[in-house]
Amino acid sequence: EAAVTQSPRNKVAVTGGKVTLSCNQTNNHNNMYWYRQDTGHGLRLIHYSYGAGSTEKGDIPDGYKASRPSQENFSLILELATPSQTSVYFCASGDASNQAPLFGEGTRLSVL
Template sequence: EAAVTQSPRNKVAVTGGKVTLSCNQTNNHNNMYWYRQDTGHGLRLIHYSYGAGSTEKGDIPDGYKASRPSQENFSLILELATPSQTSVYFCASGTGKGDTQYFGPGTRLLVL
């Protein structure tokens, strides 16, 4: 069973503050993804990575940075958080082309 963990699980931030969301996977998957989920929009891809040192922009990258320092870890960084970034953020990992994506438990972020 794929294991993807996220921290923190819940976060309250202030507008203009810096927020870092962390994701760890223990299954040696090459690919990792960050999504946000909002009512009516489903899952929207923010950034993804094909391996350590690589990051790629997804559909909605504005206002977000990503970092993949190792095979296991993938972070999402909000340098200047805004209330519009209030959402549930999911990290996922996968082995590659066509394979299943395994999702973490999610992080609920509230930006006041």
């Protein structure tokens, strides 16, 4: 069964600290995405990747880095977390045969 798994599901971080959000997919999809969801803004694309070793900037990349070390794994990195990055983060995967990406269950991040 197609799956996108995010960890952790909940995270509390301190301002200025480093945060890494992880995503694993078992769908053998080439493309992976990181979105954040905030009330009143819907889902906004942060970074995405076309395959292992590639990362691209999305619409709101400032303050975030991404890493795609393998086909299955895609990480979102906040080097210096700020309270404005408090949000729910969603990872998704997709490929050319499936234009509608499959989403994970989300990571709720609070930066205090």
